[in-house]
Amino acid sequence: MAAELFDQGRSGAEIARMLGGSEESVRRWRRVWEESGADGLRRRPATGRPPKLDDAQVERVRAVLEQGAQAHGFEADLWTLERVGLVVERVTGVALSKASVWRLLTGRLGWSLQRPERRVVERDESEIARWIAHEWPRIKKGP
Template sequence: MAEARRMRAVELFEQGRSHAQIAGMLGVRPESVRRWKRQWEQGGATGRAPKLDDAQVEKVRAALEQGAQAHGFEAESWTLERVGLVVERGTGVKPARASVRRLLTGRLGWSQQRPQRRAVERDESEIARWVTHEWPRIKRGQ
């Protein structure tokens, strides 16, 4: 959200809007708008520079692609905490939870996945039989 606000401010800078107008439109303080404009004029960046450079991000990507168990975790699923530990071990940078989420979804292009939880005892053929034979009988009231 903050990044989108800063990008919108850049569009408004380019339209020639005043600091006060931009601040009012975006619901921020004029000091923030002045700081964003100064950063934009100095090189185009409007936000804080990322803590990880591109080489470090690629190092993290390679580590994550090895799988969670390769890094000593019992299950093969990644959590934000686990990814944060891998980032810290591999780069020396201890990221905040929100930074880990941005790294995964933004710079690495990964999406959030949730494993489907199913009972180990689940019997697909018995479920199919019940749906085709038992459920219609129950539905008819017999």
């Protein structure tokens, strides 16, 4: 879009208003456009370090994690970042930091943080319902 506007001879301020950018950005775009043409302004893939795990490894990790923590020798069936990191290293041979494990779980696997409900094992739902129906109204009324 910027290249078309440059071809039309529009001013930097006008282009900035039309595209919702700053005049400084438009000046930078114009320099690139003058040096490399419209191809120089095209979006490029994000640069940076490639992921440590390829897609096949991520799918293997997903399958292993879906088996549950107890299936991998942990006492409770609860995944923590440390436990997931250990399992990832066993399955793929790649050691990840806690931050990388978090990005793997939330980004590539699409999982979210889940906290277990804190309830006692001996909880009696029928007794709770009886108390709410009979005792609570009596207490609420007062003497």
